[in-house]
Amino acid sequence: MKTLRGKQHRALLISGLLLLMILAGCAKAKLRVLTPAEINTVNIQTVAVGSFQIGGIREKFKSERNGGWITHEIALTADEKQAISRAVRSRVINLLTTTPYFKVSFSDEFASMENDTALQQLVSTKGYTTQDIDAVINGKIWLDIERTDGADINKVELSYIEPSQDPERQMDLGVEQLIWWPYKSERGTLALEIKLTRLNPTEVVAVTFDTRSYAHRIGGIPAGLLDQASGALSMMGGAASADADKTKKIESADEVLPSFDQMVADLSMSIAAAFVKKIAVTEKVVSYPIATGGDANTKVLIEAGAYDLAIEKLQNITATEPLGDDLYNLGLCFEAKGDFGLALNFYRDAFKQDSTNLLYAQGIGRLERLQREYPALRKQLR
C-alpha cells in the first residue's frame, strides 16, 4: 500500500512538472526575413500577367453499387472554362502582388493572348505596344476532378448480451455480418505550367510544371475508438479557440465536400505560391530563441516586438556590464530591424564571451548565410 501511494505521488509530481514545462515554453522573437528568389531574376522589375490557357479539364461523377461503376462526365462550356482560367490567373496575381519585389502591370494586351504560341510570337517579333514591361508570366492549366458515391463492404461483429441469474440461460454473443458502408469522396488534381518570359533580350527565364492533389472522403467504414477519442479532443480544442476568437465565422463542416470552384481556388493558390517563391524575393516570419540569462525586462520587450525600446535599454545595460546573453539579445533586436551588420557584430561579441554557446554560434551562422545570399538579395531588391 505504501509503495503504491509513493508511486502515485511520484507520478503526480512528474505530471505536474511536465505541465509546468509545457505551459512555460521557450521565449522566442518573431522576425520577418527576406528570402532571395531561387533563380536569377535580376533586371526584372515590372511583370505583366498573360492568360492561362486551358490544356484540359475533366469533371466526373462516379457511382458504385455492389462493384458496378457508372461514370457521368460533365461537359463544361467554353465560358465556364474561361472562368476557371481567369480564376487561376487572379490567384497568381494575388500572390505576386504580396511580394515586395515585382511591380505587376495589368496589361490587357498580354492578357488577351489566346495561348502561349501567340504570346511567344508577339514577344519575339516585339509586336507589343505596352511600355516598361520587363517580363510576362503566362501558363497552362490541366484539371481533373472526380466525385464518387460508393459503398465499402466490411465484416462487423455485432454483440448481443443477455445477462441471467441462471448461467445456462446467459448469452454473450458476437454475430459477424457483412455490412455496406456508403461513402462519398472527392479527388482533384490541378497541373499548372507557369512560364516567365523576359522581353529584352527575349528568353524564357523560368518554367515550372507543378501538380497539386486534393482528396476528401466522408462516411465509409467507421473510425476506431482511438480516432473517436482524438476527434472528441480536437472538437473541444476547436470550441475553446472559437470562444477566444469573437468574430463570426461562416459555418463549415468536415462532412461537406468542397465545391468544384473552391477546390480549383485552393489548388491554384498552392501551386502559384511555389512559383512565386522561385522567381521573387519573398518574406516569411520566423521565430528565434531569446537568450534567457540576460536582463529579464528586455526579454519581455523583445518577445512583445518592442525592439526599439529593447535596443535602448540593452545598449545602456551592455555599456556598463556586457553579459553574453544581453549582447546576443541586442544582436537579435538589430536582426529583427534588418540591421544585419550591427546584429552580426553583437553576436560575435557575445561569442567571444562564451565560445561554447550554441545560441550565439547559430546567430553568427544565420547572418553569415544571409551575407552569402545577400549579394543576390541586394541585386534582386536593388
Next chain:
Amino acid sequence: MLRQKLLASLLLGISFWMLAGCETPLSQFEVQRPARVSVPRQVTKVFIKRAQIKDINDELKLKEQVLQHLAAQLNSFGRFEVQVVDDIDESKIDREKETIGIIQGEIISGGEVDRGQFTETAMCKGGIAGRLIAAGSAAATDAAITLDSHAFVCKTGGIKTALVEGATTQLLAMALKTAKPPEDEVVRAYNYKNISLFAQASFSFSIIGQTRETLAIRADAASFGRHAIDKNSYRNVTEGRPHPLVRASIQVFKLPTFPITIRPAGVVTDSIPKDDYYANPQLPVPSVRDIDPQEKQEVIKQLVAESVQPFIQTISPYRIKIQTEIASGGKAEVQELLKKGQWKTARERIETLSQNDRTPPDWYNLGLAYEGNAIVVEDYEDARRFYIEALNRDPGNKLYAMSIGRMAQRLSEARKLRQQTQ
C-alpha cells in the same frame, strides 16, 4: 483510496479551469489601417461598372448584392466616393482635370445539395434501467433513437454518450436493484444532405486620367457548408440478436462458433443505398426546403462580405475592431469606462490624479484611452509614451511590453495612412 480519488478529481478540475482560462476585462476599439496599395490622392471618385462585371457563372445571382455591398463599404471608409453605374463613357472624362477609379471584374457563385445515406452501429439496451438510461442519454446528447425487434432502445455510441451514461448506469441499476441490462448491437442507416454555398469575387481597380493604369487585381472566395442529418430517417437494418432457432441451437450445442449459412442472414443488403445519388450529376441548388430563406440570406450576406473584404483592404484604408486587455489594479471606475469605450471620460478620470499618484495600471490604462480614441499619429505616440511609463514602473510586465510592441506597428501604419489620405 477515496482521498486519492478526490485529489485526482481536484487536480483534473484545476486543469480544466486553467485550460478554460480566467476571464480578463477587455476593451474593444476600432483602428484604421492603411490600404495595401497606395492610390494617388487625386482619385476620389470611383465607378463600379455593372456592364464590366461578368456574371455568367453567378448561379445565385449575387452580382447586384455584391456591387452594392462593395460600394457601401468603400463609401463608409470615406476615402472614395463610389457609385455603381451601368457603364461609363470614358471619352467624356476630362483627363486633364480629373482622375477617376474604375472597378471591373467577375462574380462566380453557386451552391449544391448533395444527398446521401450513411451507416452506423448503435447499441440497444433493454430492461427498465437500460431503456431509461439509453433514452435519457439520447435526449441529453440530442441523439436519434430507434427500437429493435424487442423494443430495446437503440442509440449511437461514441465518447460523448459514453461519458453521459457511464456515471448513471451503475447508480440507476443499484437504485432499481436490477441486473445489468441486456444489450443488442444494431446497424442503422440514415439519410443526410450536405448543403454548400460558394461565392467568389474577382475585381480589378484601374485609374483613368492622364494615364491609364490598373493598380490592383484580386480574387477571393468564401464558402458555407452544412451537414444536415434527417433524424426521422434512422432505421435499423440488422441486429446482433440471433434468430430464435439459432439461439436455441447455440444453447443446446454450446459451440464456441456457429456458422451462418444463409446468405441473407450474413450479408445485410438493406445497408446498400437504394438511390444512385449521382444519377443526375448536376446537383440542385439549395432551395427553401433545404435551408430557411432568411437564414440563406444571412449566409449569403456573410459570403459576400468575406469575398469582397480583401479587395476593399487592398485599395482603401479600412477600420477593424480589435480587443485588448485592460489593466486591473488602477482606478476601478476607469476599467468600466474603458470597457464601454468611453475613452475621453476615462482619460479625464486618470488625469485628475497627479503623476506621482498614478499606479502602473493607471499609466497603462491612460495609454489605452489614447489608443482607443486615436485618430492621428500623435495620439499613438502619446499612447506609446504612457505604456513606456507603465513599464518603467513595473518592469517585466508582459501586458505593458506587448502594448509598446503594438504601438510600433500602429505608428508605422498611421504614417502610411497619412501619406495615402493627406
